[in-house]
Amino acid sequence: MALSPIPGLIPVYEDYARCIHCGLCLNACPTYRLWNLEADSPRGRIHQMIHVEQGEVPVTDSFVDHIDKCLDCRACETACPSGVEYGKLVEYARARIERDYRRPLLSRVARDVVYRRLLPYPKRIATVARLLRFYQRSGLQSLARFTGILKLFGLDKRERLLPRVDSNFFYDRLGKTFPATGERRARVAFFAGCVANVTFAELNAATIRVLTANGCDVVVPNGQLCCGALAAHAGVRDVARELARNNLRAFLLNDVDAVVTNAAGCGSTLKEYDHLFTPGEPEYGQASAFAKKTRDVTEFLTALGLSALLKALPLRVTYQDSCHLLHGQKVREAPRKLLRAIPGLDLVELPYSDLCCGSAGVYNVTQTDASLELLAEKMHCASATGAQVIATSNPGCLLQMRAGAEIYQSNQQVLHVIELLDQAILN
Amino acid sequence: MHVDCKGDASLTIVGKEVTYLPAENTARKPLHRDVIRGLQNILGASMVLHRPEDLLLYEYDGSVEKGRPGAVVFPTTTQEVSQVVRLAAQHDVPVIGRGAGTGLSGGALARTGGVMIVFARMNRILELDLENQRAVVQPGMVNYELTRAAEAGGLYFAPDPSSWKSCTIGGNVSENAGGPHTLAYGVTTNHVTALELVLPDGEICRVGSRHGDSVGYDLAGLFVGSEGTLALVTEITVKLLRKPENVKTLLAIFDDVDGASETVAEITARAITPAACEMLDGWTLRAVEDFIHAGFPLDSAAVLLIELEGLAEVVAAQVAAVEEVCLEHHAREVRVARDEQERELLWRGRKNAFGALGRIAPSNYVLDGVIPRSKIPQALRRIREIGERYNFKIGNIFHAGDGNLHPIVLFDPRDAGQYQRAIEASAEIIRYCVEIGGALTGEHGVGMEKSELMPLLFSDDDFGLMRRIHDAFNPRSALNPGKIFPLNKGCGEITPRAQAAVRAVPL
């Protein structure tokens, strides 16, 4: 049977051979730390991919299981002394699974609905959000939690991971430009995300306020859609490519100094838009240019330097690295520098802040148990710091740790670095 | 059922033709289902791996060797380990212990199949006695995690092999692991005071004492570094050291390698004992710099990374003395790391050096010879000369202060001729190390990799006694067979390993 070729980047011999199976990645991998299985370690996963690529072993249930269990947090890339680009390898493996492997019906339907029928369509996201908002605000949620009916269906924990839907969606800001306050120092295009429009509208608004307050004209291009990260991570490359094509059209790169996002997960994919295409394809060049222009908002602001006056926030804050910022984009210092820039703020390091909180895109839904185990560990460390606020730099991580703060009643606020900056800016 | 490895079938992967060979032992028949069932009865089904696709992942470690087990089990208590060992003995199946599988000599590989006991889930600290500077840990405890736990008391576990963030203390004990800081603080054996062991017949016993000194023979000293060939270690009591008051890290930059190696010899001769003294040659540091950006100057021929620790007064005096020696030997520049961040960056460059070379060539052969430190300059010259003769660039990243060389021969295993020459060059280097009064391995262990080289150092009589000790504890070679002792007695060649490295090529 001739299979259709997998589009986009295909790893070559050297990409795999670079792994000298030294094992330095093992203890950096959240799933290896959980289960201590070679099969759920980066080295073991690469080894499995090699066997599959060699054709020695077909794509089996076991292979799919272990590749699915990977958070794609890329902590192994930071640990790897050989510079293995694991993210590239695992995303290709997932694309291969998507092509070669037939998942069980329920999983097929769910994946189809989420990746193909929901995320690419803002209107559908908005509809789902309104339903969810009704559940959360009408008293249904309290009723469900109070009666314990969720527990009956084993959904109680999962339900807590649901995002809180904003009262006002962000969609009405699309197509607008927000001028810099004071002297104009830069002009940026803001990448608004997909689900963030309905669940993090306030964060997006705060991001625009912080950028403008620091002398940036902020353009929010109309017609932008989901970045495609979730689809790409899931191996649904055709959807990711389609979304990327759309965004390449929507963003006029020559008009701005940078494309800025407040979501590390999106940023990491946007910075690798070229991976979705092969060098021969017409979009490749444009995708590379887009990738080069993308900046995480913390990274951008740190490089630009803060110009807005800040008031004191007398808070003890700890910072959880977002995997796709730290490991995916190798940005470690920028968010810390911004936090330290706030007068009165006491930044305490979070032990194991470089380990995933368990959010990892849709991981907390697809692998809830593992996700919650990682969350438990994370909240345990966070509590020990005595911090009043856990700061991070990605909406997914915010959701996860907000759920954690609720489950473990840690009395800690979970905020995006930008939200803290926003609070500190003098009007 | 067993995976049908395709012999020497050629496979075309992404446009490149490469050869895949099966692990050495794949011809062996799989474990009898009674053994698997027995293991499942002892541990529960979820703690026993026996499907081929799972076993594939335990055929490698950090070395170029391979060996696939027939089953992999994850006990969580010493009792379970003992039961597994007993069961294996009943069925006459070998048992191999494994920690994280980061070893560099094939020590934790199932050379002749059998049951592999992975200690990764026995990873708890059983006792942390900060007052008396001792910790009792299970063998699967990760080296780095112990230090993290001890940090609260201002203490740390001294052995720090490059793999410290992943490797287990059980593995460190088996291989008697070293690391850059062993120069001042000694290797693993100097930090282990007591062990709990499971013998090949399943008997559980304890040796050593919390204190360290005890009545009778130093059995703990015998078991540490015995590479899992005498007993399985199930509990370890270690010493924890107090963090030094002051640490200074120097980077000395040289325009020629001789200057750097003479500096090391001179530092030793002047009896300055740094906590660590590491050397990277120019070619290696360029590869590292490309990746880590540690600030190694790209146009230099060699750098020395020297760390001095202790009382502020001691460190200050030593920094001055080291600087003087470096400049006397024509160092272009000596930099002192200004803060912890700079220090970490320099060390990151060193600790990631092996891996960084993985970016240059698809495969490499890391040697682990030790030589008298007074002979470093001549040894490096000889290595360079050997490299030129065989037409290889041989990188040098090593624990200079210990005389522990790590020449790295890079090659492309897809070219069989190149591989053969790499092995020949390596053998010549090792022979030279032995010739000038050195040893085969300073910290990686003998394992499968260097067993055939052992006759370069040891006589038949030496082997006779070592074999009697082996047989005193492990008479039927039920534990970790095929390690340390040469299989082809007296040949003294690395040649048989040629096959192994070709096999290690992933694609």
Place this chain on the structure above:
Amino acid sequence: MSTVATNVAARLETVIDAERVNGGSDSCTKFAVDGVAPSVVARPASSAEVVEIVRFAKSEKLALIPCGICTKLGIGIPPTRYDIAIDMTGLNQIAYYDPADLTLSVDAGMNLAQLAEALAQQKQFLPLAVPFFDECTVGGTIASNIGSALQPGYGSARDFLLGAEFVNGAGTFTKSGGRVVKNVTGYDLHKLLIGSLGTLGAITRLNFRTFPLPEGYGHLVGAFSSVDSVERFQAMVSKSPLAPSTFNILGPEAAQTVAEFKDDRDSPLPSWFTRGEWHVCVGFEGTETILRRYSSELAQYAQQCGASNYHLLQESDDKALGGALRELLNLLSWSGPAATIFKINAFPGFTPDVINLHALAQQFSISCRIFASSSGPLYFALQPGDLNDKTIGSLAHIASGVFEYAAEHDGSASILFCPTSLKRVVNVWGPARNDSALMRRVKNAFDPENCFAPGRFVAGI
């Protein structure tokens, strides 16, 4: 000379040079162990000759004990058989010394003091500050694992012994380890030789890491009125960044012995000594700046811990004190007809309840001395007035008390020196150990015919 002896000597002369065989009774008496004398003394001049002697003994089923200057033959149990003493002092050369590499290979029979002299010429030394220093051999020091005062700063022999050559009981010349400072090639068999008391083989050569001689030395002696304050002081130093090279804790009586050492008995005691108090002697090394730092900081700690008195010793006093501390075991082992010294490896090494040992001795009206090294063992030395059945009975009682004390402290104890008659009623190695069977396996591997020092060691080895 008995007929048996003549025969053994005569036959031995057929395998090694006759000059090296001595069957004279004076000579044999010198090598006696707990009153058991060999029939012949052989003094080999090479390791090849040692091999011949061992092969001879093996074929004739004779028992051997390798000896040096015989300063520590009192350690252990009397041998069950003893035919040939191997006098190792014929092997007494430095075989290899690379000062630039700080490595040394030395024959086992070499005198420790002579070795120290040779190393000093290169401004180096071996950190074995052991009793009997002036007379004893390097081989005997290792085989007895006698405590070194420098253990706190330099570790014990196992930390700097790099390798060894020896002739094992099968009559083969074997080696272990190497001459390089870092080595994991093969089993660490040389570690087993440390403290093996000649039961595994005859050590012919030992490889060590050497160390630079420090520029200067200093000593703080603090006097404390209670063991609690001693313990506080010890804890404070161990938690400080300081790394003293020696750390000796002396009970009041032991302190007196040290204070009187080499001093004219009529002269007043040295100024640092306070009668009736516990003393802590902390030795340190380095440049002047470093010595100053140690002096001021240690003095501060001593004050904080309530020392009743403290002194910083000058160069010559320092040397005398160092020598006295090193030789304390030596002194006490000759201190009376029934002198008995226990070596206790407790954990932690020193706790205030050591006074229980004192009480134990007092119960039997036997005078005692307690001294300890911070990281090393605790010594408990008894000096009964005379040697008789009652004394032996008392000592036996005390012994069981000491063994209990050690067990309670997560450790073990043994009797280092005692009258032979006590050895008939008490096992000097303490109660049976649970690793005895493993030790016997080691013994059988090294010495399958049980030629070497039979019955001298733990577990009937």
